[in-house]
Amino acid sequence: MGDSKAFLTISRKEAGYRPVHERIGDFGEVEQTLNSHDRKEQAARCMDCGVPFCHWACPLGNKQPEWQDALYKGKWRDAYRILSETCDFPEFTGRICPALCEKSCVLKLSCDEPVTIRENEAAIVEAAFREGYISIINPKRNGKKVAVVGAGPAGLTVANRLNRKGYTVTIYDKAEAPGGLLRYGIPNFKLNKNIVSRRVRLLEAEGIQFKMNESIDLKKLPKGYDAYCLCMGAETPRDLPIPGRELKGIHFALEILSQQNRRSYRQQSYDPFHRELPRASALS
Ligand code: SF4
Known part of the structure; x- marks a missing residue:
């Protein structure tokens, strides 16, 4: 544990979103990143609890206190090594996970200011890509x-x-x-x-x-x-049997999202049915 009292003196600081006037001009990611100094300070807030609820809550069993400690000490390579032991793709979970770890962090339960675990995770893996800590592995083949x-x-x-x-x-x-x-x-x-x-x-x-x-x-x-x-996933949406469901222009989220994603990604199979939707509302 790097700084045993940091949680008393340093507040939670989120990176926040890009300004609205900037992000309405593109489809890019809206979340920003903190500089390395602030990121290390955020990692210092981890109290290394004797019973790490964050670890229990994480579906992957990530060892958050261990990599927060390495991050606080500026040992980014070690932080990535520990993180990648349990998480195959931290660049995905660090962006889209609902962060059950943060919901169960003792600093969430006690003062509603959990450690920025998800953002720290994303910062570690992005540093690993940037600094070349992620190398191509060529395993010995077993013939299967x-x-x-x-x-x-x-x-x-x-x-x-x-x-x-x-x-x-x-x-x-x-x-x-x-x-x-x-x-x-x-x-x-x-x-x-x-x-x-x-x-x-x-x-x-x-x-x-x-x-x-x-x-x-x-x-x-x-x-x-x-x-x-x-590993085909579950693609059947859950329908809502309510009056009016049979009306025209009601679509499941994935029908629209997959087309919008193809549009952003400029893939050929894009079917522009979104043009039918000059105005839309979402039920979720
Ligand atoms: S944000 Fe990361 S550490 Fe937290 S629950 Fe999700 S995968 Fe686990």
């Missing part, structure tokens, strides 16, 4: 082949882990580009698609093969593999 169906977050994660254990992995997906919901569901202003592509390039360089525009029939799985991992 695995097909992963679905190139969303689950498919990418399982492919990454199997690849690092030496399996030869091929990912199949019906979409034009890998990422699933990361690419077609989450808008650019939360997660820029260049961030997704950057990770996909790394996975390719490490030996994972991507076969896109491939719709797989589960009764006829591609031949030549020792194992299959099905």
Whole structure:
């Protein structure tokens, strides 16, 4: 633990959003970043609780107190090493996770000023990319082949882990580009698609093969593999059986989001039905 009293003297400081006049001109990410000094100060606020509720609350089991301590001490490489032990893609979770860790942070429960865990996570991984701490790993192959169906977050994660254990992995997906919901569901202003592509390039360089525009029939799985991992996600939306549901112009969120994301990303399959929507309201 770096500074045992920092939580008493340093307040929570969020990076905040880009000014409105700037961000209405593009579809880019709206969240800003703190400078390194402020980021380290924010990490210093972690109290290294004896019972780290943040660690329990994190679906990945991230070891937040350990990497906050390394970050506070300016050991960015160590912080990334600890973070990447439990999190395959911190550049995604650091941007889009609802941060259950922060909801259970003792500084949230006691004074409503949790440690900026999610932002710190994003800062660590971006520093790792920037400083070259993330290198291409070439694992020794074990001769086994695995097909992963679905190139969303689950498919990418399982492919990454199997690849690092030496399996030869091929990912199949019906979409034009890998990422699933990361690419077609989450808008650019939360997660820029260049961030997704950057990770996909790394996975390719490490030996994972991507076969896109491939719709797989589960009764006829591609031949030549020792194992299959099905990671197609749940694409059936939950309907609302209420009066008026049958009216024209009511769409599920993903129908619109995927088209808008294709539009921002300039992919050919973009179907501009958004032009039908001069005015829209969202129910969520
Ligand atoms: S923000 Fe990171 S550490 Fe917190 S719950 Fe999400 S993945 Fe876990």
